[in-house]
Amino acid sequence: MSTAGHGALTRTKILKRQQAVSRAMEGVAWLAAFTAVAILVVVVWSVARRGASQLSFDFLTKPQIAYDPTQPQGLANAFVGTFVIVAIATAMALPFGILVAIYVNEFATRWIRNAIGLVLDLLQGVPAIVIGFFVFGLIVLPLHQQSALAASFALAVMMLPLVARTTIEVLKLVPSSLREASLGLGVPRWRTVVGVVLPQSVGGTLTGVTLAVARVAGETAPILFTSSLVANGTSWNPTHALMTVPLAIFELSDQPDLPSQQRAWAAAFVLLMFILFASLAARWLATRSKRKLGRAR
Amino acid sequence: MTEILSESSSIEPAVRVETKRQPLPPRERLETVFEIENLDALYGSKAALKGVSMEIYKNLVTAIIGPSGCGKSTFIRCMNRMNDLVPSFSQTGTIRYHGYDISTRDVDPVAVRRTIGMVFQRPNPFPKSIFDNVAWGLKVLGMKDGLNERVEKALTQAALWDEAKDRLKTNALGLSGGQQQRLCIARAIAVEPDVVLMDEPASALDPIATQKIEELMHNLKSEYTFVIVTHNMQQAARVADMTAFFSISRGEEGARWGELIEYDATEKIFTAPSDKRTEDYVTGRFG
Amino acid sequence: MRLGDFVLQGVAGAAAFASLGLVALIVIEIVHRARPAYSAFGFSFVYRVIWDPVHDVYGAGSYLFGTVITSFGALLLAAPLAIGIGLFLSELAPKGILAPVTALVETLAAIPSVVIGLWGLIVLAPFLRDHVDPALHSVLGFIPLFGQAAVGPSLFTAIIVLTIMILPIIASISRELFLAVPSELKEGALGLGATRWQMVRGVSLSYSRSGIAAAMILGLGRALGEAIAVTQVIGGGTEILWNLFTPGDTLASKIAANYQGTSGLLETPALLYLATILLVFSLITSVLAQLIVRHAARQHGAQ
Numbered sequence: 001m002s003t004a005g006h007g008a009l010t011r012t013k014i015l016k017r018q019q020a021v022s023r024a025m026e027g028v029a030w031l032a033a034f035t036a037v038a039i040l041v042v043v044v045w046s047v048a049r050r051g052a053s054q055l056s057f058d059f060l061t062k063p064q065i066a067y068d069p070t071q072p073q074g075l076a077n078a079f080v081g082t083f084v085i086v087a088i089a090t091a092m093a094l095p096f097g098i099l100v101a102i103y104v105n106e107f108a109t110r111w112i113r114n115a116i117g118l119v120l121d122l123l124q125g126v127p128a129i130v131i132g133f134f135v136f137g138l139i140v141l142p143l144h145q146q147s148a149l150a151a152s153f154a155l156a157v158m159m160l161p162l163v164a165r166t167t168i169e170v171l172k173l174v175p176s177s178l179r180e181a182s183l184g185l186g187v188p189r190w191r192t193v194v195g196v197v198l199p200q201s202v203g204g205t206l207t208g209v210t211l212a213v214a215r216v217a218g219e220t221a222p223i224l225f226t227s228s229l230v231a232n233g234t235s236w237n238p239t240h241a242l243m244t245v246p247l248a249i250f251e252l253s254d255q256p257d258l259p260s261q262q263r264a265w266a267a268a269f270v271l272l273m274f275i276l277f278a279s280l281a282a283r284w285l286a287t288r289s290k291r292k293l294g295r296a297r
Numbered sequence: 298m299t300e301i302l303s304e305s306s307s308i309e310p311a312v313r314v315e316t317k318r319q320p321l322p323p324r325e326r327l328e329t330v331f332e333i334e335n336l337d338a339l340y341g342s343k344a345a346l347k348g349v350s351m352e353i354y355k356n357l358v359t360a361i362i363g364p365s366g367c368g369k370s371t372f373i374r375c376m377n378r379m380n381d382l383v384p385s386f387s388q389t390g391t392i393r394y395h396g397y398d399i400s401t402r403d404v405d406p407v408a409v410r411r412t413i414g415m416v417f418q419r420p421n422p423f424p425k426s427i428f429d430n431v432a433w434g435l436k437v438l439g440m441k442d443g444l445n446e447r448v449e450k451a452l453t454q455a456a457l458w459d460e461a462k463d464r465l466k467t468n469a470l471g472l473s474g475g476q477q478q479r480l481c482i483a484r485a486i487a488v489e490p491d492v493v494l495m496d497e498p499a500s501a502l503d504p505i506a507t508q509k510i511e512e513l514m515h516n517l518k519s520e521y522t523f524v525i526v527t528h529n530m531q532q533a534a535r536v537a538d539m540t541a542f543f544s545i546s547r548g549e550e551g552a553r554w555g556e557l558i559e560y561d562a563t564e565k566i567f568t569a570p571s572d573k574r575t576e577d578y579v580t581g582r583f584g
Numbered sequence: 585m586r587l588g589d590f591v592l593q594g595v596a597g598a599a600a601f602a603s604l605g606l607v608a609l610i611v612i613e614i615v616h617r618a619r620p621a622y623s624a625f626g627f628s629f630v631y632r633v634i635w636d637p638v639h640d641v642y643g644a645g646s647y648l649f650g651t652v653i654t655s656f657g658a659l660l661l662a663a664p665l666a667i668g669i670g671l672f673l674s675e676l677a678p679k680g681i682l683a684p685v686t687a688l689v690e691t692l693a694a695i696p697s698v699v700i701g702l703w704g705l706i707v708l709a710p711f712l713r714d715h716v717d718p719a720l721h722s723v724l725g726f727i728p729l730f731g732q733a734a735v736g737p738s739l740f741t742a743i744i745v746l747t748i749m750i751l752p753i754i755a756s757i758s759r760e761l762f763l764a765v766p767s768e769l770k771e772g773a774l775g776l777g778a779t780r781w782q783m784v785r786g787v788s789l790s791y792s793r794s795g796i797a798a799a800m801i802l803g804l805g806r807a808l809g810e811a812i813a814v815t816q817v818i819g820g821g822t823e824i825l826w827n828l829f830t831p832g833d834t835l836a837s838k839i840a841a842n843y844q845g846t847s848g849l850l851e852t853p854a855l856l857y858l859a860t861i862l863l864v865f866s867l868i869t870s871v872l873a874q875l876i877v878r879h880a881a882r883q884h885g886a887q
Binding site: 037119133253 | 586600609610614617671673685689751780812816873
């Protein structure tokens with residue numbers, strides 16, 4: 001004899017209520033995800049709509065000339081300044097980060113490894129404005145002079161944890177069999193590290209650097225105290241303070257007049273496009289290097 | 298293709314075991330819990346099981362035996378809709394539970410699992426206290442009345458009460474493997490299921506722990522119906538009233554799937570099987 | 585040891601130890617430059633509400649208030665939203681939209697603060713002012729926090745901006761935590777007949793709770809230190825007003841607002857004093873998050 005229908009399954013009333021709650025919570029999660037996507041779309045759309053229309057050849061190639069508003073205004077000086085500052089910052093942070101990663105992975109004892117790991121985390125947590133103030137006190141005040149170099153140093157300090165971390169991760173992935181093979185052949189330790197291990201990590205390090213560049217190119221706070229009192233005209237001289245795109249946006253956003261605001265949106269659009277492009281590049285590099293390392297094992 | 302051996306001949310079983318098993322009541326007195334008809338189970342386009350048909354009876358221990366890869370786990374997980382968790386899974390055929398087809402999409406798998414419980418191969422207690430492990434299911438199913446008594450009863454039935462009663466609030470992860478598995482059994486039976494499915498419950502445990510679990514099943518089958526998957530023939534011979542033998546069939550282009558070969562009283566499966574493949578397996582003639 | 589090995593280990597070691605010294609150097613430099621202010625005002629600087637360059641008297645009180653209210657307000661809004669997103673990305677998202685949505689959430693993190701600040705100032709603030717603030721005031725006006733609606737920049741706009749900025753970090757950490765919950769625990773819960781939400785609540789959230797706490801603290805740290813976007817929308821108010829719809833200021837934002845120079849003699853050291861407080865906050869939150877992660881790793885390692 002058998003029990004027919006629903007009677008076979010127990011406690012269906014309480015289950016109905018619990019399933020309703022479960023479905024409601026699922027709805028909440030969907031809503032949360034939708035909200036995040038909506039925010040992103042709204043912001044990017046606002047910037048694109050207001051900024052893209054303002055782009056012109058003049059904008060990209062002519063500098064900002066504050067003393068003569070009748071001249072076509074552009075932000076060439078800011079683009080140049082950002083390029084110089086970020087390039088120098090990368091040149092500072094990259095070798096430093098790689099050296100730190102090499103030490104952590106190849107030479108350090110566990111204690112030192114933990115200490116450096118902690119320090120990198122602490123460094124990443126220091127607010128950008130504090131780092132700017134730090135470089136201000138360390139370099140700008142004693143020299144009585146702002147400079148792109150000082151700004152680069154501040155950005156380099158911010159890039160260091162990212163570059164070091166990614167390089168450490170990538171070095172860890174290099175199979176020890178490679179190291180052992182090289183050492184077994186009689187190749188000295190330093191040669192092994194530089195000639196065998198490091199080349200394997202190029203992809204990962206490149207990813208880390210690209211991510212770090214995407215991160216600091218948009219930073220304004222460290223620039224405020226190190227490279228904000230800028231002269232007019234486009235300059236490539238790193239010993240002077242140079243205008244940067246984020247700072248330009250920051251200052252233009254404060255102005256009440258429409259042309260300034262329009263230039264702010266245009267600059268924001270260019271900055272956003274650059275950063276999105278860099279982030280995509282980083283992601284593409286990451287998948288490529290993972291595949292390469294996967295083959296090496 | 299089956300080779301029927303004559304009724305009178307019996308084989309030299311590969312397994313001789315001590316068993317507490319009682320002789321089976323006559324078939325008319327057995328109540329059907331599951332009626333499985335023509336079950337096919339597929340992962341994507343690959344068949345894992347084909348054409349399984351059998352009945353599982355109340356208050357018996359039914360063992361599912363067979364070589365690796367014959368679909369035993371897939372089969373048992375069909376019975377409580379656990380395969381729903383695998384995105385590529387699909388099945389055809391019917392699984393009637395007390396006459397009600399539970400394999401269709403419009404039956405809530407959560408409802409199914411509340412009366413058909415499961416114990417898994419590796420003990421998986423929650424990282425909570427022993428008490429909370431058993432109590433969690435009770436709270437979730439709304440059986441909060443007399444919580445303490447229910448927990449004690451479940452732990453007692455799972456032969457864990459004596460070892461646990463002084464440390465109910467300690468973390469369950471501090472228990473040994475065998476104790477953890479008994480805790481998982483307690484957790485499953487606390488919510489008063491009708492059927493308890495066990496997917497190789499003792500394969501990760503030592504012989505003494507295994508023995509405790511087998512004793513458990515024997516003592517509890519008057520209250521629950523057990524279906525146990527095991528790769529250990531001796532265990533099936535010791536513990537099961539009915540035994541189902543699954544094996545791997547091959548087709549063209551390297552296709553392999555599991556099929557139910559023979560299903561009968563354990564005694565018969567191990568001493569006078571009807572199918573040659575069953576005989577080969579239980580006498581250890583192949584791996 | 586060969587010369588090459590010696591050189592490499594030396595140079596790499598120098599870089600490593602330099603990085604160890606970097607944090608110390610930052611602390612020393614900031615504290616050193618803030619000393620004139622500390623000598624002049626002592627510890628009472630931390631709670632005094634005044635910023636007067638003319639008479640050269642300063643206090644961090646209103647900025648501390650602004651920092652605490654905006655950061656915790658943002659955390660309050662961002663945390664449940666981010667955890668929901670983490671759950672969505674780990675349990676619910678159908679195959680087709682999982683990758684795009686994950687990428688979109690990460691992209692939100694990449695938007696520079698000055699761009700969010702610009703958007704916040706020109707697009708968000710008027711919208712909040714015209715539509716959201718009055719609605720909140722009419723419904724919750726009995727709470728002093730939601731007093732008379734704003735005319736211009738406000739603490740509330742800053743809170744919304746900060747929420748948007750810390751949302752992605754908490755969300756991606758939560759997502760990783762939920763993906764790391766062992767599947768046998770989830771199966772155990774589902775096998776008992778738990779609904780999906782019961783399983784998430786009883787197993788996933790419970791297993792990940794330390795990690796989520798650490799994620800929230802990291803998000804809080806990010807909010808505490810944000811200077812640019814906040815200063816663009818918050819209005820630079822100097823008093824402690826409990827109405828969210830009035831202008832205010834935070835530690836970081838006050839520092840940023842004065843980048844063009846200071847007038848009072850002690851004003852720059854006072855700003856550095858603010859920076860010291862900010863630095864202490866950031867170090868505490870970083871260390872706290874680390875401790876929680878390490879404690880959780882030990883607990884889970886016991887299995």
